[in-house]
Amino acid sequence: MAPSTLTALAEEKTLQASFVRDEDERPKVAYNHFSNEIPVISVAGIDDGGEKRGEICDKIVKACEEWGVFQIVDHGVDAKLVSEMTTLAKEFFALPPEEKLRFDMQQVVDARLASKRILFLHEDKARPKDYKFSWGMLENHLTVSIHGRPKTFILEERQFKAGREIVTFFSYPTRTERLFKVARQAGGMESDGSRNTDRRRWNLLASFSGPDLTLGLKRHTDPGTITLLLQDTVGGLQATRDNGKTWITVQPVDGAFVVNLGDHGHYLSNGRFKNADHQAVVNSNSSRLSIATFQNPAPDAIVYPLKIREGEKSVLDEPMTFAEMYRRKMSKDIEIAMKKKLAKEQLLKDLETPKLSLKRSC
Numbered sequence: 001m002a003p004s005t006l007t008a009l010a011e012e013k014t015l016q017a018s019f020v021r022d023e024d025e026r027p028k029v030a031y032n033h034f035s036n037e038i039p040v041i042s043v044a045g046i047d048d049g050g051e052k053r054g055e056i057c058d059k060i061v062k063a064c065e066e067w068g069v070f071q072i073v074d075h076g077v078d079a080k081l082v083s084e085m086t087t088l089a090k091e092f093f094a095l096p097p098e099e100k101l102r103f104d105m106q107q108v109v110d111a112r113l114a115s116k117r118i119l120f121l122h123e124d125k126a127r128p129k130d131y132k133f134s135w136g137m138l139e140n141h142l143t144v145s146i147h148g149r150p151k152t153f154i155l156e157e158r159q160f161k162a163g164r165e166i167v168t169f170f171s172y173p174t175r176t177e178r179l180f181k182v183a184r185q186a187g188g189m190e191s192d193g194s195r196n197t198d199r200r201r202w203n204l205l206a207s208f209s210g211p212d213l214t215l216g217l218k219r220h221t222d223p224g225t226i227t228l229l230l231q232d233t234v235g236g237l238q239a240t241r242d243n244g245k246t247w248i249t250v251q252p253v254d255g256a257f258v259v260n261l262g263d264h265g266h267y268l269s270n271g272r273f274k275n276a277d278h279q280a281v282v283n284s285n286s287s288r289l290s291i292a293t294f295q296n297p298a299p300d301a302i303v304y305p306l307k308i309r310e311g312e313k314s315v316l317d318e319p320m321t322f323a324e325m326y327r328r329k330m331s332k333d334i335e336i337a338m339k340k341k342l343a344k345e346q347l348l349k350d351l352e353t354p355k356l357s358l359k360r361s362c
């Protein structure tokens with residue numbers, strides 16, 4: 001029988017089949033086999049101008065070109081605020097299950113209209129599902145998914161207020177925007193003036209501990225311009241730059257934010273900046289908390305390279321809106337998943353079909 005509480009879900013000893021990944025998708029490197037390949041950049045003095053700024057810019061551009069991932073320290077974000085936010089996130093995840101699981105998906109449709117104080121567990125439609133509990137916020141809507149089960153609930157006043165505060169703090173646009181601006185300017189790219197800060201999505205993610213047959217968050221690139229990510233000390237964020245052949249685990253650094261370039265950032269730079277190809281893995285010892293904020297352009301912002309260097313071709317055939325870019329990304333993902341599923345089914349069929357032995361008649 002399906003467990004009825006979050007605690008029970010988290011304590012399940014055997015992994016349900018719907019979370020088991022194909023062998024080629026399973027982690028190749030351990031969650032705690034850390035690499036120091038991802039640069040940790042101190043941004044102290046980035047606004048001072050002069051030589052110091054130049055040095056920081058060069059490091060950021062190099063990191064964007066090589067990995068599309070880097071970490072920043074000395075960013076000036078109050079450590080107390082960050083720690084309060086983490087505490088609040090943990091408090092939230094520790095809420096009694098009954099409180100969380102009060103509403104079903106249908107009810108939230110109406111409730112959303114009546115109140116903004118809503119969390120909903122959205123169903124992970126993809127198979128296999130990610131082994132995680134996530135709490136996200138898009139504008140005023142918060143989304144949660146626990147092991148891919150669709151559930152909804154409404155926040156208490158206090159939780160909502162606190163949640164709102166940290167969301168406002170964390171997704172404060174200038175933090176991410178400024179970083180991308182630095183990379184853009186240092187890379188000699190003029191701004192296209194497109195509204196770049198319209199939508200901010202905020203994602204709070206707790207991966208349960210689990211075997212490495214599953215993933216906390218499957219391999220992907222973020223669609224937006226830039227993502228700021230706070231991870232705890234457990235480890236589990238992994239990146240690849242050779243299309244999944246080899247992976248590295250990003251070393252958790254106290255007080256650092258991980259910065260990921262997204263697809264929009266990749267296109268704006270005409271592919272010069274990599275869109276970070278990443279995933280989050282789980283482990284059998286402890287669960288892990290990460291908090292991400294995504295800087296996305298407005299849906300109607302036009303996506304096209306800001307600068308095409310001599311001898312280069314545009315990575316995009318035509319300008320398109322961010323909404324269209326996102327739609328194409330999603331359909332491509334679905335197409336890949338479908339192809340994979342069909343190939344798997346075909347393989348199973350082939351294995352089941354008895355081999356005809358060719359008898360030679362002489």
Ligand SMILES: O=C(O)CCC(=O)C(=O)O
Nearest residue numbers: 203205231237280290292
């Ligand atoms: O949990 C992590 O470290 C990664 C989160 C992430 O990639 C995302 O939310 O898009």
Ligand SMILES: [Fe+2]
Nearest residue numbers: 220221222278
């Ligand atoms: Fe991501």
